Amino acid sequence: MKLITRDTDYALRALCFISRSNAGKFSVTKLSKELGMPRPFLRKILQALNKQKILESTRGKVGGFILAKDPRKIFLTDIIRIFQGRLKLNECLLNKLICPDQRTCLLRKMLVKIERYVLKELDSITIASLLK
Amino acid sequence: MKLITRDTDYALRALCFISRSNAGKFSVTKLSKELGMPRPFLRKILQALNKQKILESTRGKVGGFILAKDPRKIFLTDIIRIFQGRLKLNECLLNKLICPDQRTCLLRKMLVKIERYVLKELDSITIASLLK
C-alpha cells in the first residue's frame, strides 16, 4: 500500500529541483535528463502541474516550465490530490451486515480519525520544507 | 488510495459473522450465501485465514471453518497484513537528489510518523470491537 505513487513522486522531485535551482525556466528535455525520469511521462506530469497552476509554461522555441507559486505554498496534499485524487481512506467497504448503524460504527470512526490525521500531517509539508 | 482492500474486507465480515453467531462451524457454501460474496473468492480467503491460524478448518463431509482465536485477539492489523502485506507507507520513493541525507529528510520523518500512528490506531481495533 503506497501513500505516494510514482507520478506524485516525480512531480515532487521536479518541483524541488526547479525550486532549488533558481535558474527559473526548464524544458522537459533538460529536466528529464537532469532527474533521470522518462521524458514523455515527466512531460505529462508537468502539463498536469501547469493546468493546476502549480507550474507555468511558455511555448515555442525556448519554452519550458517555471514555478507559478511560492514553494512555501505548494503543499504535499495538493500534489497528491492532483495525481491520486482526494485522499479518502474511509470508504465504507463493510456493508450493513456488520454495520447496523453507520453513525456508531467503530471502524468507520477510526478510519475517519486516521484520515484526518494523515491529511493534517501531509498538509504541514511543502516543497519549501523538503528543500532544507 | 485504499487502506482496506476487498479481500481484507471480506475476511473481516466473515470473521464478524462467525464470531457473532456462536454456532461455531460454517462451510464456505453457507457463508458465501449468507454474506453475498463470490464463493471461490471467499474460499481462497478463508483458506488463507486458516493457514494463518485465525480460523481452523475441518475437512470432509460436514467440514467447515471455526474461529481459532478469541475475537478480542484478532486485530485489524493482522488481517491487513495477511492480505495486503505489511503496512508500509514510508517506502522511500524520492531519491538522493532531494534527499541529501535520509536521516534528516523531513518527508521521511513525516511518513514514518504517520505510519506509526496508523498502525497504532489499527491495532486498537479487533473483531470483537467491531461487533458492538
Add this chain to the structure above:
DNA sequence: ATTAAATGATACTATAATTGTATCAATTGT
C-alpha cells in the same frame, strides 16, 4: 466400498490501476 460434500493446494483468468509511449497540432525564437 461408494458416494456426496466438504477443504487443500494451486494454476488460471479478468478487470482495474498504474506507469508509461506516441502523435499531431499550435506556438515562438532564430
Add this chain to the structure above:
DNA sequence: ACAATTGATACAATTATAGTATCATTTAAT
C-alpha cells in the same frame, strides 16, 4: 522556413486486484 518547444489526447505495457476453476484429499453417511 525551421527547429525546438508545449498542448492535447490517444494508445500501450505493466502490475495489482479481484475472481474462477480444477484436481487431489478427507470425512460422514449410506
